[in-house]
Structures are given as structure tokens and as C-alpha cells.
Amino acid sequence: MKLGLGTAALGRPQYINLRSKQIENSDIESFKAHSFSVLESAYKLGVRYFDTAPGYGLAETLLLEWLQTKKDNTIEVATKWGYTYVANFDANAKVHEIKEHSLEKLKEQWAFSKQLLPNFKVYQIHSATLETGILENKPVLNYLAALKNGHGIRIGITTTGINQVEVIKKALDVHVDGGQLFDVFQVTYNMLDQSLKTISDVIINQNKSIVIKEALANGRVFRNENYAHYNDLYKVLERLANKYKVGVDAISLQFCAQTIQSSTVLSGASNTIQLQENLKAQNIQLLNNELEEITSFKIEADDYWKERKLLAWN
Numbered sequence: 001m002k003l004g005l006g007t008a009a010l011g012r013p014q015y016i017n018l019r020s021k022q023i024e025n026s027d028i029e030s031f032k033a034h035s036f037s038v039l040e041s042a043y044k045l046g047v048r049y050f051d052t053a054p055g056y057g058l059a060e061t062l063l064l065e066w067l068q069t070k071k072d073n074t075i076e077v078a079t080k081w082g083y084t085y086v087a088n089f090d091a092n093a094k095v096h097e098i099k100e101h102s103l104e105k106l107k108e109q110w111a112f113s114k115q116l117l118p119n120f121k122v123y124q125i126h127s128a129t130l131e132t133g134i135l136e137n138k139p140v141l142n143y144l145a146a147l148k149n150g151h152g153i154r155i156g157i158t159t160t161g162i163n164q165v166e167v168i169k170k171a172l173d174v175h176v177d178g179g180q181l182f183d184v185f186q187v188t189y190n191m192l193d194q195s196l197k198t199i200s201d202v203i204i205n206q207n208k209s210i211v212i213k214e215a216l217a218n219g220r221v222f223r224n225e226n227y228a229h230y231n232d233l234y235k236v237l238e239r240l241a242n243k244y245k246v247g248v249d250a251i252s253l254q255f256c257a258q259t260i261q262s263s264t265v266l267s268g269a270s271n272t273i274q275l276q277e278n279l280k281a282q283n284i285q286l287l288n289n290e291l292e293e294i295t296s297f298k299i300e301a302d303d304y305w306k307e308r309k310l311l312a313w314n
């Protein structure tokens with residue numbers, strides 16, 4: 001199992017998730033020091049894949065600073081372009097990020113992100129959708145192809161929402177100068193939204209990489225009295241957690257890894273303790289009947305994303 005660290009929770013104090021308690025993050029200097037220490041712990045614990053984005057506030061800057069203390073070419077960094085963080089660390093901000101899929105934004109964000117080279121290995125369109133026409137935007141696609149050839153990086157997309165599979169299908173068909181442009185697909189997948197399963201073999205058979213995000217359904221896999229409709233799922237996860245002597249997070253991450261072969265699964269840990277717990281997934285192997293049991297809890301993508309939309313920035 002390959003586990004990567006997502007840096008959404010390390011670069012900005014608020015992000016979309018379910019939080020059992022409010023976290024005091026108002027002192028930016030101590031927030032940064034904390035995030036730096038989580039990157040360092042991840043490295044010591046063997047993590048070598050880090051996912052970031054300009055939309056994650058300070059995350060790219062922090063990662064850049066931290067990489068300079070490492071000089072290790074086994075570290076792989078994946079970043080994105082297309083969202084700008086605008087909340088300015090204000091917990092009460094009404095708008096946290098602005099999406100803009102234009103050639104100008106790509107050039108602007110590349111100019112900063114390229115400093116992550118040579119560890120920079122994957123460049124992704126952040127939340128590619130059919131609506132913005134990004135997968136038909138020739139100037140953007142040509143620019144990405146030039147970056148791919150010029151810097152030996154792999155180009156990818158991230159997907160979100162009910163039509164992830166449709167977007168992936170369309171992206172697999174994007175060719176520039178006769179070759180497929182996209183090699184990496186970062187997709188939301190967990191026991192609730194399993195739509196990726198319907199296309200994962202196609203992606204893998206074309207020698208592309210799958211990166212799984214939101215494997216813990218933004219915290220919804222943990223027992224929560226506001227989600228009583230998942231009580232049966234909670235019971236199964238807790239029974240397995242007990243059996244394997246890990247948390248339900250490790251069970252959920254391992255479920256993703258075993259059901260989507262050769263994927264990289266992102267941990268969204270916001271501190272070292274969570275990360276250590278998440279990494280315990282690497283020491284267990286679920287049985288087929290246990291995978292089937294968990295699989296049976298899938299819900300319609302429509303319902304999944306309706307519920308996801310109701311989650312607040314915490």
C-alpha cells in the first residue's frame with residue numbers, strides 16, 4: 001500500500017470537514033510550525049508522496065521550505081493549479097477559494113510551483129469539470145503538454161462531484177500531438193462513494209496512476225450521532241478496528257487500497273497522531289469477506305455529494 005500525505009489541512013486553518021471540536025488555529029506562526037513538524041514526522045515515518053495546491057493557503061510555501069531541508073530525490077510532490085486561496089486565514093471568511101481555469105492562472109501558478117522542481121513530479125488541474133470546458137481548452141492543454149515534455153512531469157486532473165467517471169473518460173481521450181495528455185487521476189473514493197470502481201480497471205490498463213482522496217469521507221467514517229443512517233457501517237468498521245487493533249481510519253484507508261489496485265491513498269491527517277494512526281493501515285490486510293461487507297455500504301453518488309455539500313469549512 002502506498003500512502004501519501006495531503007496538505008490541505010496543513011496549509012490553511014479551515015477546510016471542509018467534520019470536526020468534533022473546534023481547533024484554535026488563529027496564531028499563524030504556531031500553525032506553520034505545527035504543519036512543518038507534521039511534514040517532518042511524515043518523512044520520518046516513511047512517507048514520500050506529498051500532495052499540495054496553491055488553493056491550500058500556505059501549503060506550497062511550507063512544502064518548498066521543508067524540501068530545502070531534505071534534498072532527497074525520492075520525495076515526490078504533486079501540486080495543482082486552478083484555485084486561489086483568498087480567505088487570508090480569517091476563520092469567518094465567506095469565500096475561501098476562487099476557481100479560475102484560464103491560461104493566465106495556469107502561467108501565474110506555474111511560475112511559483114516550478115520552484116518545487118526537481119521533486120515536483122505531478123501537475124494536476126484542480127477539480128476539472130465538464131462545465132468549465134477545461135478539457136477542450138486547446139491553449140491550456142498545449143501549455144500543459146509543453147510542461148510535461150520540458151520538465152518530465154506527469155500531468156493529471158483531480159475530480160469531484162457526481163460525474164467524476166464522466167470527467168475521467170473525457171480526460172483519457174484528450175490527446176496533444178498524438179499522445180494522451182493525462183497520466184494521473186486524483187479521485188474521491190471511499191466506502192460511500194465507490195463510483196471510481198466502474199472505471200478504475202480502464203485507467204490502470206492504460207498504465208495511468210490513481211490517487212485516492214477523501215478516503216475517510218471528510219471524517220464521516222468516524223461514528224457521529226448526526227449521521228445515524230451510517231450506524232450499521234460504524235458497527236462493522238468498529239468491529240474490524242477491534243479485530244485488527246487499529247482505528248476505523250486505518251480500516252477505511254486499507255479498504256481503498258485493496259479495492260483500487262496499485263493506487264496511492266492520501267492521508268488528510270492534520271496532526272502527527274492522526275498520521276501515525278492512518279499509517280497503521282499499512283500493517284493490515286482485510287479478508288475478502290470483510291471487503292465485501294464494507295463494499296455493501298456504498299450509496300448513490302448523488303446522495304454522497306448532497307451530503308458533502310452540507311459540510312462546513314471548519
Ligand SMILES: NC(=O)c1ccc[n+]([C@@H]2O[C@H](COP(=O)([O-])OP(=O)(O)OC[C@H]3O[C@@H](n4cnc5c(N)ncnc54)[C@H](OP(=O)(O)O)[C@@H]3O)[C@@H](O)[C@H]2O)c1
Nearest residue numbers: 006007008017158213214215216217218219268270274277
Ligand atoms: N483535489 C481536490 O479537490 C481535493 C479535495 C479534497 C482533498 N484533496 C486532497 O486529499 C487529501 C486528503 O483529503 P481529506 O482531507 O478530505 O481527507 P479525508 O481523509 O477524507 O478526511 C480527513 C479528515 O479525517 C480526520 N482524521 C484523519 N485521521 C484521523 C484520526 N486518526 N482520528 C480522527 N480524525 C481523523 C481529519 O481530522 P481533523 O478534523 O482533526 O482535521 C479530517 O477531518 C487532502 O489533504 C488533499 O491533499 C484534494
